[in-house]
Amino acid sequence: MTTFVDIQDVTHVYARAEDGAPAVQNLNLTVREDEFAAIVGPSGCGKSTLMKLATGLQFPREGTVIVGGREVGAPVKLAGMAFQNPTMLPWRTTLDNILLPLEIVEPHRSRLRKHKAEYVAKAECLLAQVGLKGQGHKFPWQLSGGMQQRASLCRALIHEPKLLMLDEPFGALDTFTREELWCVMRDLHAAQKVTIILVTHDLREAAFLADRIFCMSARPGRIVAEREVEFPRPRDLEITYSAPFASLVQELRGHIAQARAAA
Template sequence: MSYIDVDTKAAEISVRGLTKIFGVGTGAVTAISDADLALHRGEFLSLLGPSGCGKTTLLRIVAGLEFPTEGQVDVRGKPVWNKRKRSKAATKPISMMFQEARLFPWFTVAQNVALPLRIAGVPKEQRIARAHEICETVGLKGFENHRPTQLSGGMRQRASLARALVTDPQVLLLDEPFGALDAMTRDTLNMELMEVCARANVTTILVTHSIAEAAFLSDRVVVLAPRPARITGIEAIPFPRPRALDLQRRSEFQDMVAHLRAALMEGAQ
């Protein structure tokens, strides 16, 4: 069954017939099976499913970090993969943030944040100025010259988020970026993430195990079944933006969380 409900010709991200198999023969494992999906510009979409169901694999294929066995992924109308060859033109607008901050300990925060610009050949003065600007956006003003070892876990994730945003990406891929943080820090960073993405009109895909996080951040939530990952449903989140944290205390939000949990349980059967 196809779950594409955005015109694929106008889609910012289009996934069609995506299948990923690891290994061969009797040892082969199907991580994703015949997935269809499309996102429009500026949409925030979450992938929700049990551990090992292929969420991260799907994200990595969109990012150009893993090639598909079958199917096609287009970003802004350009195919990410031509067989096993990755398209630089398609992946250029993409930034990805991981669960671990992955900062270089010998670099300052500003140097870590500016690294993508350094790789792109941006002059030093210009890239450091941009790094300071984005550090202020994510709440790291005054910490630009600190080393990662001098930061809390939440601040390291702020630096990782700043690095993902420093190139002004049009597509942001997030692989459980705040999963290891305490609840209060996670709430704070989720609010900042939501505000930054809305302001920049960034198309975002988030992998998360948190039903409440998916419901709070997303425009739509993709529900996936256990391996091989199959899209069993796509749920629209009806709450208007901007959203405040007190939304999570409202009965209609709790009803949405319960609905998503039921969809997950039904898909797992």
């Protein structure tokens, strides 16, 4: 399978770091095309830094970052992003919030006015896929937190990204809503065929959603363990109560405990 994200021997130091210590060091990671990868590790290990490097929001001091066959030297236009906070603009309807990336990203920006109906239909289709059919006219403040996060996923996918970066997207939600959105994300990945990198502290979330899980060390971050997830797809929530699933979660917890102890 083709490698889509290739991070090789990367070290990155933030300019604002008073001690000059790297956030990540000798970081190596490859993610295959259409793969669902999850990144886990102790707090402050550089998970979000990895996300910024893969999308061109930061550039490494050493090493190379290649996405879609090209070395990253500018923000990656083929990427979509969703965060823990949906950050919906309160003065725009849900539909208009979803269409927002099309006002920025080419070639959609040049096509938007002339092909508005086409894009609206696409947004409505995405809303239906995430269980928000008929909700596009509502404003964010009329939606629950879980509904806003569903709309945020639609916004991240509206411009047909080849890479979807998810930074703790369900972390602020209650357990039941979070698990509902795991299933939404599972179904979106199956339907969209997009490469996904999920950054999460939730080991159950990583084990349920991912094809492969990478565990990072404490800062400076690097990959200390890599685990293929062999549960067949599509996965139902019942699998999270099985002994093999619990064993995988415990294994991941052990890697992170070792990483913290070594810090």
